[in-house]
Amino acid sequence: MLKYLAGKSPISFASSGFGYAEEEPVETPFGHLQSFLWYNGSAKGAGTPASLFKFSAKNRNATAQNLEQEFAERHLRSIKLILHPNVLKLLKVKQTDTGITIATERCYPLSLETVSTDPALGLAQIISALNFLHTKCHKTHCLVSPTGVVVRDDGSWCLTSFECTVDNDTSIHRVLAELKWHASWSNGWRMPSLANASASVRQLDQWGLGALMCWVHTLIAGQVDLCVLSRHDRDIYSLKRYAPANLHELIDQLMSPDHDVDLEAVLKTHPYFTENEGISAMSFATEFHIKNEEQMSAFFSQLPTKLTRIPNDIAVGFAKCWELYGAVSLIPSILESVVVICKSMLLEEFKVKVYPHISKLFKENDRAIRYSLLRLMPDLDPMLDENQVSDDLLEPLLIGFGDTASQIRDETVKAMVYVMKKIKKRQQQNAAMMLFKCVEDCEPTIRVNTIICFAKIIPFVQHELVEKVVPQVWRLGLSDTFLKSKLATLESISASHGFFGTKQKVEILLPLACNTLLDSEPQVRRMGFDTIHSILDSLKEHVAEGGNESFDSQWAGVNKTTTQHKPQHATHPMTLVPSVAQPGVPRNPGASLGMPGQRSQHQHQLLAASQERRLSASKETPLRPATHDVMDELEDFFDPFPPKR
Secondary structure, eight states: OOOOOOOOOOOOOOOOSSSSSEEEEOOTTOOOOEEEEEEEEEEEOOOOEEEEEEEEGOOOOOOOOHHHHHHHHHHHHHHHHHOOTTOOOOOEEESSEEEEEEEEEEEEEEEOOTSOOOOHHHHHHHHHHHHHHHSSEEEEEOOOOOTTTEETTTTTTOOOOOOOOTTTTTTHHHHHHHTTTTHHTTOOOOGOOOOOOSSSTTTHHHHHHHHHHHHHHHTHHHHHHHOOOGGSSSOOGGGGGGOHHHHHHHHHHTOOOTOOOEEEEHHHOOOHHTTTTHHHHHHHHHHGGGGOHHHHHHHHHHHHHGGSSSHHHHHHHHGGGHOOOGGGGGGGHHHHHHHHHTSSSSSHHHHHHTTTHHHHTTTOOOOHHHHHHHHTTHHGGGGOOOHHIIIIIIIHHHHHGGGGSSHHHHHHHHHHHHHTTTHHHHHHHHHHHHHGGGGGGSSHHHHHHHHHHHHHHGGOOHHHHHHHHHHHHHHHHTTOHHHHHHHHHHHHHHGGGSSSSSIIIIIIIHHHHHHHGGGGGGHHHHHHHHHHHHHHHHHHHHHTOOOHHHHHHHHHHHHHSSSSSSOSSSSOOOOOOOOOOTOOOOOOOGGGGOSSSSSHHHHHHHHHHHHHHHHHHHHHHOOOOOOOGGGGSSSSOOOOOOOOO
């Protein structure tokens, strides 16, 4: 088909009104192409990439009874009629008395840059196209070669160059006579004379397929010079040594005139193809419409573990599968795989292909879908922008706070860490108030996670909300009967007191922490000591300088320098302490605090150990301002029964 061009095209016939703009010519590294000149192009207006193929009747060769034009017209007829996922897609045609211009989807010639290190999937795609051509169209391609196969933007291979395509019952001698006038012959792609004994013209495709396997693996092996067959009087069969050993027998059968190979059976039974994860996934994807719910569920439950071995172009196609299969019960299984796939997408591609479905699913009432989406928020967060979260996702997400299912409420709380930093300031007030109600939820796990969530979102919300809401959260947390709520609250105070001014620390935070010294749990008392010392350390420098900053003035200073709030002092990372006693630390009832002025021996040990840690830390690490990055070190959300991922 496609004639090699290096330099500017001599063709000057106009293509006004065609709708596609011609760009740079495409060079084919392994031989010139037939009839057409190949250019990159794009759709006018939309700018969608395309490929343009131009044939000029004025410039055709005068040899072989003007076969040049016949080749071009035969290709045009075939590419208009043959529709298959692995055949180059035709977009538009302009045909006049002086020439033909064909616009197709953007494609590239086979080369070291476009061929994957594992060509099994590409070869399977060509075999699939040939089998369709033979069995459904009753035609033979006759030009399976490096110039008859092209690569799309997504890396998939497709069949093109239909200049010599004939019916299956055509005489092989006639086809061989035509091929001697085709560009592939001068490129060195010549079937041996033994092919004349073939009974069926389809064996030309078999020979070409076997030769293509040899050629592609030679290219991947780095033997680029050997792939330019026109420079060598070389038997293509000799390149078989570069192919994998498990392909040698199949290549022998394909290139022999004595075998009629069933291409469909090759794809389904040959180990080279059946053991390739990408091919298995592609095969399943093409049959989505005939698979039952049980088969789909089994496939998607295993897919996340296989995604690393599946080419990206195949994996991305699974993002559309919920359009093809309407069973709502399957969507949670599909979602996890789709989100993993989206990580390898460009953001623009995600916005166009996947986000509309994600937005629609957030509005679904099905709890399984909502639960899956909420659990996937950490993975979705980098792909979602502020407008998407504020305008589309916030309202349906907030509904989860009122759900009767505790799992939904819990996951909604966790999701707010990613939501609060992206929504508009006016929306934060309502979201914070709804989140605040969860501090008194009937489920202790939700109460703990709400406390942790507030600590994590402090850097991203307005300081008025911090001043109004967060101390109330901590008061409720410290009065909770659930041990982990108290521990989470003390960890939160330690990690985020730097976001408060001196007045707030002295009047609110220190009294809260000091009250925990009367708690019956040793763990709470120990952490209370550490929290008090952490607050006092942050005040030490301020007192030494004689400052008297108010809360508002400190926040004003922060807001002048950054759009995100920064704590005044480095704090310890938040780590939830297990509810059971730590090994080596006795839980002695007599260790409870006694009357004023009296301390038990255990209390003296606690105080001495705490002071020693504080003094040691102050000697080793000078006081320094801390950034909001310390908030990233907060303990993960508490989940007593984490689901298997």
